[in-house]
Amino acid sequence: xxxxxxxxxxxxxxxxxxxxxxxxxxxxxxxxxxxxxxxxxxxxxxxxxxxxxxxxxxxxxxxxxxxxxxxxxxxxxxxxxxxxxxxxxxxxxxxxxxxxxxxxxxxxxxxxxxxxxxxxxxxxxxxxxxxxxxxxxxxxxxxxxxxxxxxxxxxxxxxxxxxxxxxxxxxxxxxxxxxxxxxxxxxxxxxxxxxxxxxxxxxxxxxxxxxxxxxxxxxxxxxxxxxxxxxxxxxxxxxxxxxxxxxxxxxxxxxxxxxxxxxxxxxxxxxxxxxxxxxxxxxxxxxxxxxxxxxxxxxxxxxxxxxxxxxxxxxxxxxxxxxxxxxxxxxxxxxxxxxxxxxxxxxxxxxxxxxxxxxxxxxxxxxxxxxxxx
Numbered sequence: 487x488x489x490x491x492x493x494x495x496x497x498x499x500x501x502x503x504x505x506x507x508x509x510x511x512x513x514x515x516x517x518x519x520x521x522x523x524x525x526x527x528x529x530x531x532x533x534x535x536x537x538x539x540x541x542x543x544x545x546x547x548x549x550x551x552x553x554x555x556x557x558x559x560x561x562x563x564x565x566x567x568x569x570x571x572x573x574x575x576x577x578x579x580x581x582x583x584x585x586x587x588x589x590x591x592x593x594x595x596x597x598x599x600x601x602x603x604x605x606x607x608x609x610x611x612x613x614x615x616x617x618x619x620x621x622x623x624x625x626x627x628x629x630x631x632x633x634x635x636x637x638x639x640x641x642x643x644x645x646x647x648x649x650x651x652x653x654x655x656x657x658x659x660x661x662x663x664x665x666x667x668x669x670x671x672x673x674x675x676x677x678x679x680x681x682x683x684x685x686x687x688x689x690x691x692x693x694x695x696x697x698x699x700x701x702x703x704x705x706x707x708x709x710x711x712x713x714x715x716x717x718x719x720x721x722x723x724x725x726x727x728x729x730x731x732x733x734x735x736x737x738x739x740x741x742x743x744x745x746x747x748x749x750x751x752x753x754x755x756x757x758x759x760x761x762x763x764x765x766x767x768x769x770x771x772x773x774x775x776x777x778x779x780x781x782x783x784x785x786x787x788x789x790x791x792x793x794x795x796x797x798x799x800x801x802x803x804x805x806x807x808x809x810x811x812x813x814x815x816x817x818x819x820x821x822x823x824x825x826x827x828x829x830x831x832x833x834x835x836x837x838x839x840x841x842x843x844x845x846x847x848x849x850x851x852x853x854x855x856x857x858x859x860x
Contacts, residue, residue: 493527496849497578497592497618498547499609501533501560504601505688505709508557513598513824515550520845521596529590531567531578532560533599539567541580541588569616576618594852595620598824602683602710605821606632619852623820624860627796631820632683634714637795644794646787646815649806650674653682654703654713666703669715671696676718679703681710692718719814722806724748725774727788728822728833729801730844731851739792741785742833746774772832776807783813791818799851802830 498521500514501507514530521528522544530542540563550558570577572591579589595618597609607629613620623631630636635653642648652669659666670677679702681689689709691702699715706713728742748769776784788803795818802822806814822830831841839847 493525494593494849494853495527495529495591496521497590497595498528498530499533499595499597499599499604500530500547501535502599502601502604503533503535503537504599504603504605505684506600507535508559509823509825510598510600510604511547511550511558511560512552513600513828514547516826516841517596517598517824517845518544518547520842521849523842524846524849526846526849529578529592533604534560534562536562537603538563539569540565541567541578569612571616576616592618594618594849596849596852597621598821600821600823601688602632606683614857617857619855619857621848621852622799623795623797623801627798628820630795631797631801631818633712634680634682634716634817635712637817640794641791641815644790646790646794647813649719649814649816650717652715654715656711659703659707659713663700667696667699670699673715673717676720678716678718679706680714680716681706682712682714684709719806719808722808722814723774724804724816725776725784725807726802726804726829726833727784728830728837729788729792729797729803730834730839730847731799733854737789739789741788742837743773744776744781744784745829745833746771746776747829770827770829770832772829772836780807780811780813783811787813787815791815795820798855799848800830802833 498514498518500510502510518528528544530544530547531539532542533539565580565582568579568581574591576592577589578592579586595613597604599605599609605628607625610625610628630640638648650673654666676692676694679691679693689706691705693699693702703713724747726745730740732740784805787805791803792801797820802819804816806816824830826841831844834844
């Protein structure tokens with residue numbers, strides 16, 4: 487990477503309009519430190535919950551943390567940030583009346599936006615239009631990876647094992663509610679009712695009887711009008727594998743050691759509170775206690791899932807393994823949690839790649855990738 491006056495400049499983009507706004511801010515604080523350790527120039531661009539953009543000082547980003555159970559938030563801007571295609575490429579600036587100030591050329595965008603309007607291909611499309619390189623998957627892979635329905639369709643088309651599920655579209659819920667409930671009730675309980683395009687376990691309900699389905703669907707619909715209902719894997723282990731693009735690898739992908747999430751409450755699940763606020767409710771085992779054969783099969787399934795959606799750069803693949811050793815793909819996350827306590831960086835740290843080195847590699851992967859169709 488370049489040094490001195492021509493150092494690579496990274497736009498760190500965070501916040502956003504989804505329910506995962508605060509988690510995105512926490513992630514930005516962690517990634518910022520790693521970028522600075524890598525001797526990269528950083529421009530922090532926050533998106534307020536209203537959707538307005540603002541340049542944020544690096545000191546402000548460093549101070550993001552959970553206080554009193556509340557996650558941080560990007561405040562509404564006094565002056566809006568704008569993106570432009572300039573003579574030297576993509577630029578970001580702040581508009582003050584009729585003037586542009588704090589104009590910065592951008593070499594790479596690192597979008598830490600979780601959920602809709604960031605992880606779902608929307609901001610990736612903006613970056614494509616701007617001709618700017620960016621970390622992670624492109625438009626189509628991001629959109630497919632965000633939508634649990636189309637993700638499963640892609641997995642099934644690739645011959646990957648997927649558990650039973652049914653989808654509740656807004657039209658079906660409005661016009662044929664009973665058919666939806668009958669399909670869901672035909673699954674084996676417990677089932678998990680989820681927003682189709684959400685993350686951080688927000689809006690998810692574990693349902694053990696058919697009578698509770700309507701309320702659980704309405705809870706999920708508060709986060710996304712499209713809902714998916716998945717049959718639970720009772721007694722199965724929840725295992726995860728990190729995938730990283732690697733030109734030196736024969737397969738073009740490196741896979742990490744296997745991690746495991748163990749929720750202490752047998753009737754609970756790895757929800758938002760357990761992930762970020764009450765971390766004692768669950769344990770993250772890195773590495774998981776799995777034999778070499780199971781680990782190899784999970785790594786193979788993870789690579790296949792990565793290719794099935796056309797992912798780029800990085801992804802975390804979550805699977806279930808039952809008592810017979812059968813592996814089922816749960817989901818792929820094209821922009822996994824990236825705080826320093828998150829599973830994705832923890833898996834790579836165990837596999838020999840430190841957090842700062844991982845962030846630096848992701849930036850370099852973005853720099854090496856051509857703009858436009860690929």
